[in-house]
Amino acid sequence: MKVNIFLTWDAQDETCGICRMAFDGCCPDCKLPGDDCPLIWGACNHAFHLHCILKWVNSQTSQAHCPMCRREWQFKG
Template identity: 95%
Template sequence: MAAYFTNFRKLKCSTEPSPHCTKMKVKILQWHAVASWTWDAQDETCGICRMAFDGCCPDCKFPGDDCPLIWGSCNHAFHLHCILKWVNSQTSTPLCPMCRREWQFKG
């Protein structure tokens, strides 16, 4: 019978706070971070040509400095050649191909 009451008290402590319940206290003496984080990028591919950013656009033969990423004020990124073609093809005020806000180079 004593085991029943002990188990009942443990069950009750897990569902209802009471003065009979004991809480485990842990003091952290030292902390070593083992992970890092970065902001979640919206995409890993260009929204115009759909090629990976770590590669190059269809106009370039090799990835690198000749095919940099360009960000707009809306925080969307594109290959330089892709966004230049897009902006030059617009008949009126150029808009971001992703969110349709007025396109402005982030500077």
């Protein structure tokens, strides 16, 4: 049996798990959406605004874990 799976993702339907702002907008640190507020994916496939995840992993309480699944945070490369 052959199975074809197609995954699609629409940033307009998603929000950042840290700031809860829409991905097609910008994080609370930015004034305008765009290149200064890119989306960043972790090795666990969770996505966040760049500024949000940088603050999160550098905070003492996060212990550098993904805020969604608690795996050690690694940028997807």
